[in-house]
Amino acid sequence: MRKxxxxxxxxxxxxxxxxxxVRVRLFDGKGLINTVSISSDSPVVASTPEGLVLADxxxxxxxxxxxxxxxxxxxxxxxxxxxxxxxxxxxxxLTVKANGLTRRxxxxxxxxxxxQNKGLLxxxxxxxxxxxxxxxxxxxxxxxxxxxxxxxxxxxxxxxFNHLSPNRDYDLVDSTNSQVYMGFDHEKPTxxxxxxxxxxxxxxxxxxxxPYVYYFSTCGGQTEDSGQVWxxxxxxxxxxxxxxxxxxxxxxxxxxxxxxxxxxxTYCSRSSVGRWEVRxxxxxxxxxxxxxxxxxxxxxxxxxxxxTGGAVLEVTITTTKGDFKISGELNIRRxxxxxxxxxxxxxxxxxxxxxxxxxxxxxxxxxGGWGHxxxxxxxxxxxxxxxxxxxxxxxxxFLPGTQILSLADECGKLK
Ligand SMILES: [Zn+2]
Numbered sequence: 001m002r003k004x005x006x007x008x009x010x011x012x013x014x015x016x017x018x019x020x021x022v023r024v025r026l027f028d029g030k031g032l033i034n035t036v037s038i039s040s041d042s043p044v045v046a047s048t049p050e051g052l053v054l055a056d057x058x059x060x061x062x063x064x065x066x067x068x069x070x071x072x073x074x075x076x077x078x079x080x081x082x083x084x085x086x087x088x089x090x091x092x093x094l095t096v097k098a099n100g101l102t103r104r105x106x107x108x109x110x111x112x113x114x115x116q117n118k119g120l121l122x123x124x125x126x127x128x129x130x131x132x133x134x135x136x137x138x139x140x141x142x143x144x145x146x147x148x149x150x151x152x153x154x155x156x157x158x159x160x161f162n163h164l165s166p167n168r169d170y171d172l173v174d175s176t177n178s179q180v181y182m183g184f185d186h187e188k189p190t191x192x193x194x195x196x197x198x199x200x201x202x203x204x205x206x207x208x209x210x211p212y213v214y215y216f217s218t219c220g221g222q223t224e225d226s227g228q229v230w231x232x233x234x235x236x237x238x239x240x241x242x243x244x245x246x247x248x249x250x251x252x253x254x255x256x257x258x259x260x261x262x263x264x265x266t267y268c269s270r271s272s273v274g275r276w277e278v279r280x281x282x283x284x285x286x287x288x289x290x291x292x293x294x295x296x297x298x299x300x301x302x303x304x305x306x307x308t309g310g311a312v313l314e315v316t317i318t319t320t321k322g323d324f325k326i327s328g329e330l331n332i333r334r335x336x337x338x339x340x341x342x343x344x345x346x347x348x349x350x351x352x353x354x355x356x357x358x359x360x361x362x363x364x365x366x367x368g369g370w371g372h373x374x375x376x377x378x379x380x381x382x383x384x385x386x387x388x389x390x391x392x393x394x395x396x397x398f399l400p401g402t403q404i405l406s407l408a409d410e411c412g413k414l415k
């Protein structure tokens with residue numbers, strides 16, 4: 001019995017330790033990587049088939065058989081992964097050069113060849129808390145009020161915990177496809193402190209860590225219902241006003257038009273995209289229409305479905321060939337964008353106007369916010385913190401019904 005208990009305890013400790021290590025794919029979206037240089041102020045240990053070998057620096061090149069490792073006594077060709085680390089340094093950092101970028105990282109670097117001559121896969125493995133040091137200043141300015149930095153640290157930790165993927169080669173990438181992570185040189189004292197002082201804290205719901213957490217730049221007034229915008233209802237991802245007021249039901253078109261005609265005092269009003277305008281000219285509308293049907297001519301544009309929070313979910317474009325419906329928050333942003341740029345958000349109202357100069361019909365889009373607007377408004381965090389709210393109050397406001405939990409306790413509960 002005692003032995004059994006001891007085994008369970010070991011498993012528990014191993015799982016908690018695993019939950020606190022993240023594996024980040026580096027240089028996401030930076031192109032094919034064929035050569036990587038690894039160096040440090042201290043000797044770098046490479047785990048080769050001959051064992052651990054120390055060198056001042058290493059270079060890994062992709063080959064048709066796998067990888068060529070140079071830097072030790074002899075070049076070695078390897079089919080599989082190789083791990084690099086630094087030992088006996090007060091602050092072990094590895095300098096990684098690839099595709100013209102040079103960055104320093106905490107933890108270990110593992111390099112392996114990708115199949116079909118797709119270059120090298122570079123992964124940084126490090127404790128979750130040290131990963132967060134490199135994430136929080138990539139997501140929000142380190143100069144923001146401290147409670148907003150704490151809230152961002154808790155959000156980023158929750159996000160990374162949700163994306164631990166033991167069955168995949170890595171958990172996260174270093175771009176906006178996961179969370180922006182640029183390693184040691186991007187760290188700032190205030191954001192490191194926010195990570196340290198929220199150590200192991202995550203967003204919880206009904207006593208468990210939440211399975212999804214989302215955040216975005218600016219809501220422009222209020223957030224959205226995930227069920228209406230993405231088709232997956234989540235009890236804490238519901239419309240929330242970015243102010244002390246209650247959220248308004250803007251699903252009615254008249255209510256939405258009136259909302260945008262009136263200035264709103266919001267927590268995120270310091271954001272440069274709290275309110276924005278886009279004018280769709282006759283030329284823009286003709287281009288959109290031609291994209292839908294080459295022979296059609298534009299007749300009219302109308303919002304035909306809107307979420308409770310105000311996001312446009314469907315527009316109808318009437319043409320000489322019939323009606324075309326464009327649906328989906330992201331799809332609408334892309335299709336109604338101009339000059340190759342998507343709309344900042346799908347939170348806007350249409351105003352039909354006559355261009356008196358050339359007697360053509362135009363549409364003024366009065367909009368607000370940037371991003372999908374489901375979850376936590378980052379500029380709203382800034383505004384709430386500026387008014388004295390704590391990180392827990394900020395997250396409780398944007399994610400109603402949630403609480404702050406300790407990840408260490410939660411890992412214990414999961415086993
Ligand atoms: Zn907001």
